[in-house]
Every structure is written in structure tokens, then in C-alpha cells.
Amino acid sequence: MSGKPDTKTHILNVAEKAVLEKGFEATSIEEIVAAVGISRSGFFYHFKDKNALARAMLERYIDAENALFDDVFGRARELNDDPLHAMLIGLKLLAEVLADLPNGHPGCVIAAAAYQDRLFDRGVRELNREAILAWRARFRAMFEEIAERYPPAEPVDLDALGDMVSGVAEGAIVLQKVLGERETLAAQILQLRTYVKLLFSPRAPVSA
Amino acid sequence: MSGKPDTKTHILNVAEKAVLEKGFEATSIEEIVAAVGISRSGFFYHFKDKNALARAMLERYIDAENALFDDVFGRARELNDDPLHAMLIGLKLLAEVLADLPNGHPGCVIAAAAYQDRLFDRGVRELNREAILAWRARFRAMFEEIAERYPPAEPVDLDALGDMVSGVAEGAIVLQKVLGERETLAAQILQLRTYVKLLFSPRAPVSA
């Protein structure tokens, strides 16, 4: 396919890689344009400033994550129409996909932005917020459907449960980055899967 | 007590607050010394460079977290000698402590460092790594003791379960920062508590 991505996409590719490796501030425009093979002026032609770059990166990242979730949980639902089983399959697929990434998940642009807050304008922060809320809503809806059919073993706040998917992933990415391990993210997703399984699987207490 | 912390501590206090609000790079030495009321030269008298500041902040943060865990899980164990119940009490206490922080948890220096990697030298990264591994070991040991007495309902990787405590906390802090909510961190810790409860509580399948 694309032997040549357009320059703007090329910049985003290079920038994303560098930012996830080193942090946003630590990535200079100088090195980005060197890697892309354009001039500094060329960069500023495409992006007003670094803030615009951050915004574009975030938008792209959020879209990609949404597409990944659509794909994984869509496929899972096709495999099994039961909402609980679909969720469990989806989480397993997700863990597999994340484990198969060549160098482990590179990190989350959302968290990167969260920890370098002041660099970004309100728009960027708002974008970030909306993405997290959308994921909460997405997973909450899925858990609601499950909870209707399978009463949870413990009382549970479905918003918190929805947040847990993004939260566990974010946290695991941090751990993975710090530890330099490749398996951590998948392992944590599988822990979450076990939780969901236990929470919604039919069972009876051992004692009356 | 301390009407006057010494200057070095004062710098660390001011810097930690600023860094967690804005990110490390976005915090200038200029504004730190202005807030502390010393000169730039005064700053460099105490810290060789910003890296030294980061290292000192990390060390302090890790020590404080360890002290918090010692306190919370120590108290929990005093309240109940059963390892599972102590863990459940400890997680509840932890959620309460974190929820009671005035402005929510300010963020995690570990994650902040993880996402601004290149700024720091190997020593800082190693420090970070050791802290995460120490927490893994700490919680793993607690879960091992629990698993001996209460066979887990699902096969579980105890390292991953140990990591989950720091991981869920890290992830929740990110969510909380992005969402601007105060309850997220406590809610996520309570989700983890529910997972632990379900995983280790005695039960029997509903059908033969």
C-alpha cells in the first residue's frame, strides 16, 4: 500500500514514536523534521505550533483506539451473542492484540498529555476528557447489558466498572514502560477479564 | 511542628506541587525559586540540575507511598489477623485515605517520570523500576498468604495480581487527572477490592 504517506501524516508518525519514547517536551521540533526530512519551516507550515501537533496526535490516537475497540468487541460479539461471553472474548482478544504489538504498547498519548498538562490548551484537555468519558459510556453500556442477564455477585458501580477498562490499561502501560517488560499490559487486561468473569458468573455461596 | 522546613525540603514541596500540576518540563526553575523565595544560584546550590531534583522528588515520593502502605495494611492486619480480611480492610482504608486527600490525589511522580523519560538519567529510571518491583513483591507476598488459605476461584498469576494494585492506582490517577473528578481513584481501588474478594472468597458453582 502507501509507499508515501503525506508529509503531515509522516510528521505525526515520527512525532508519536518520539513522544511516547521520551515525552512531549523532550522531543524537539528539530529532531522531528530531521527524521522526516523536511525543514523547520515545513513543520510550521503544517502545524501552527507544538500544541497543534499535540492535538492532532491525540485525535489520531483516540480514533485508533476507538477503531481497535470497535474491531475487537465487534468480532467478539459476532462470535458469541451473549453479552457476558462476548465481553470475555473481547477482553481476551484485546489482551492478545496488545501482547502482539512488536515492542509492546508504546504508551498512551492520553496519559502522556495528562502528565504534561500545562503544555496544552483547553481544547486538548477537553478532547482527552471526552475520550475517557466516551470509553466509560461504551463499556458501561456493555456491562449494563451483562448485568441485566447476570446479576453481579457484588454490588457494583457500573460507571466505575466502565472506567476500569481504560484505567487498568493506562496503569498497565505505565508499569510496562517503567519495568521494560512486554507482557504486563496483556496480563493486567486478563486480570480484569477474570474480575468480570467472577463478578457476573452465576454461583451460590458455599454456606447457607 | 515545623514552622520552617529547611530550604531543600521547601524546594521539593514547591516543585512537587508544580510538577504534578503541570508536568516536569513545564515547571521552570525560575518559578520554583520565586515561590520558595531564593535565587537561582540558591537552587543550584542544593541541586546540581533538574535531574537531581527529579531524583530527590522520586525518592521522597516512593518513601511516602511505602509509609502509606505500611500504615494502611499494618493497621488492617492489626484489625484482623486473617490475611484475606486484612487485605480487604486495607484496600478499604486505602480508598478512604485517597478519597480524603483535599484535592484528590495530586498524581503520581512515577507515572510523570515514566512519560517524560528522556529527561532523566538511568539512575532515576532505575529508582522508578525498583519501586514498582518492590510493590509487586509486597503485594504478591500478601496474596500468596491469602491464596494458601483461600484457593482462588480462577487460576491467577500472583505477580500480575501484585502489579494490579499499583497498576489500578496509576491508571485511576490518570483518569482522575483527565476527568477532574475526585472520586475516581477511590472507586477504582474499591473495584480492585471487589475483585480480590470474589477471587478468594469460598463459593460453589450453582450447577453441578
Add this chain to the structure above:
DNA sequence: GTTCTCCTGTACTGCGAGTCCAGTTGACAT
């Protein structure tokens, strides 16, 4: 052959990190 998009090149401002170093101030020691 004009116009538009996508650049290049140069030259500039301004900020913040980090260095160097000379000098000050107050406490404490002898």
C-alpha cells in the same frame, strides 16, 4: 502563464537550563 499548495532558507526574538565565579552573611569554634 497564473495561481495554489507545499514547501526551503535565513534571520531574528525570547525563554529557560546550566555554568562560572566573586562576594556576602550568620553561626559556631578556638
Add this chain to the structure above:
DNA sequence: ATGTCAACTGGACTCGCAGTACAGGAGAAC
């Protein structure tokens, strides 16, 4: 009283990077 040491101040400097300004070029599209 004298010396000395830790904890600073102040000023001057270098360097790297973000961002601005603007003039101009190369190629496709009409």
C-alpha cells in the same frame, strides 16, 4: 577577634529550542 564553613546572592555568559517573519522556489492544475 579571628577564622572558617555552609548557605546562600548577583551578574554575566553560553546554548538549545520554540516561535515569528518573510522572501522565494518547484511542481501540478486550470
